[in-house]
Amino acid sequence: MSHALLRADPVAEPSASDRLTDKDFARIAALVSGEAGIKLPPAKKLMVEGRLRKRVRHLGLPNLTRYCEHLFDEDGLVREFVHLVDAVTTNKTDFFREPEHFVSLERSLLPELLSLRRRGAKPMLKLWSAASSNGAEAYTIAMVMADLAAKGDFQFAVLGTDISTKVLLVAERAVYPVEMIAPVPPEKQQRYLMRGCSPHRHKEARIVPELRSRVGFQRLNLIDSSYPIDRDVDVIFLRNVLIYFDKPTQEAVVRQLVGHLRPGGFLILGHSESMIGTNLRLPQRSPGVFQNT
Template sequence: MSQALLRVTETPARTGQDRLSDADFSRIATLIGGHVGIKLPPAKRLMVEGRLRKRMRSLNCASLTDYCRYLFHENGLENELVHVIDAVTTNKTDFFRENEHFVLLRQKLIPSLTARRPAGAKPRLKLWSAASSNGAEAYTIAMVLADMVERGDDFQFAILGTDISTEMLAAGRQATYPSEMIAPVPLDMQERYLMRGRTTSWHGEVRIVPELRRLVRFQRLNLMEETYPVDRDVDVIFLRNVLIYFDKPTQEAVVSRLVGHLRPGGFLILGHSESMIGTNLQLKQWAPGVFENTSGLR
């Protein structure tokens, strides 16, 4: 449930009659809707065709028709489902995207969380990027918190990044990004938290420093599952710009499950465009898209 935008380079003129039939597109849309919760309306058909052609060729299928025959009639789906999900889900993320949330995290949310911990013990904060895509959000969180610690705040932290896309999880673990992608990262943080390659194989790329990579863990998770294998005392959960792809009942179910993993006083952060989704829940709104779990607070 990541969000990466892929360009469709194939056009009908180049691909001839290699198109999904109405029945095959309907099957794929139903498959993705059922497993991931994302709706694929007819307007997305060209996009889906373009993305599946690459996977089709890697399996030496002659056409999309042959690929769908393998999926739905030759028992290929068991092995292929993860690749179909990787191909058609959308991954769009950036470092310091919607930066107001990271300013609030530094100035308000982390101080609120640490103030609730017992005196004398160094707090260990848990943060979860629940649609982590290629890891840019998780590492942005890590940079902000590491900077706070370096400036004198006394806490420890660990970050979990989850996503349904195996390709995006692999990218997060690798933690290597095009140089142009880190433009939003403040220059002082670039110097401390990014390594620039000096060999030809690293030309034009940067990598997150090992000290931060050790603090971020990635695992596969489908938000459509009824339960999540995640701790239930998480301090901050980020789920930004994902719920907009779900229908309202799915939005409410996912948010309700996520809130169940927040400690009392913990925070759920949604995207700015999703700022009203959580307002019908028993949560206290701090800012657009930012909600505090007030259950269990005295």
């Protein structure tokens, strides 16, 4: 018996009405830049189209042309803006990403912060993951702090904020695929993660309740003129986010974040963003780590 070669059916090209015109893409890019500070250069057009088609289907609209009419000509933007931002933002994060920062937190930053507090008191340390995405960074911070708190006499609380409501829901649920938790050291996996037992949950893990109770999440747009956040935060993490902003926005966001640090507190940027911090003339303690003096 002979075997015929099977050819895959060609993938249908989107129709012209299901593509963003240059005008509509420019309007979306200007809106996202103006309201969220996120740059969408022309090279991102295909990515944006692909992500927005999911919203088009969800809304029951026939194509992207009709979606843009809904946004800009029919006042649909009032309800749709949050979903638009959710669709176009990139939320890349991992547990223990850039692990040197967590080693620094444990070995030098935390001891120094505790030395600045009044003796005899049991201080509350506040840590903020300012672009927390799905919560991996916030829970990583909490794991490190919980280990240290078990040996020291202090309390801690972690706040995670993000502009995307979609990823904040994931963070609050605190359930992750097992392959995502691979970077978590085995001893921390044992202490802070629960594995699913049922057949449809065995490939998932959830942060234990004791750790979840130390971490809160809320929506925040980093380019807002003010933040509803305490001004005595000990450590702020803002890593691998500023690269999506233009230079004036980068500097404005960093300046505002520093205003929420207590004297002696630390701002931690991504390794690729260290030069942004130097523009504020903050003392740099190590790659990406700056101190508010």
